[in-house]
Amino acid sequence: MKPRRKKGRKAPDKFEKDIASMIAAYVADTGDQRWTRDKVAAWAIKKNKWEQRPISAVRELSRIIGRVARQVTFVDDDGNEVRKYHSFQLGDEQPRLWSSIDAITPEAMTASINDRRDKLVDGAVKMVIDAEHYDKHYNTGDSIRVETDLTKDVKEKRQPGLYDDVPPDDDD
Secondary structure: OOOOOOOOOOOHHHHHHHHHHHHHHHHHHHOOEEEEEEEHHHHHHHOOOOOOOOOHHHHHHHHHHHHHHOOOEEEEEOOOOEEEEEEEEEEEEEEOOEOOOOOOHEEEEEEHHHHHHHHHHHHHHHHHHHHHHHHHHOOOOOOOOOOOOOHHHHHOOOOOOOOOOOOOOOOO
């Protein structure tokens, strides 16, 4: 029996390690502890630490399409902003497919929603690990409280954002 691959983030490849080293070199060189991606990129190009990797036009456009497709939304009858395109994988060996919300099957939508949920969980786990490490090694005060139950947050964010601009009645 083949061992099951652990689901989650894969180990960083050489390219990702090189970029991480570039960030560390920028901070060491400039002392900038509150950097932006643009500042690091401009520094790396100026210092000849970055050479554009050759990439096919199809691959580059594919990345752009994926980024944009994740952002396309419409407002439904209830006034909610709904994501129009959803990506999914129905098997480990299958490429990631995309479908419009009005054409996606329930099986594919379930896979898409579960993929997005897994990303949220992965982010929450990383957040907890980061907070624990910070508390253990750098925090001299109270531990940082990390709330991973998002139920209240989701409920609050779903509340209407616009209210009548009328002051309450003053019965006094």
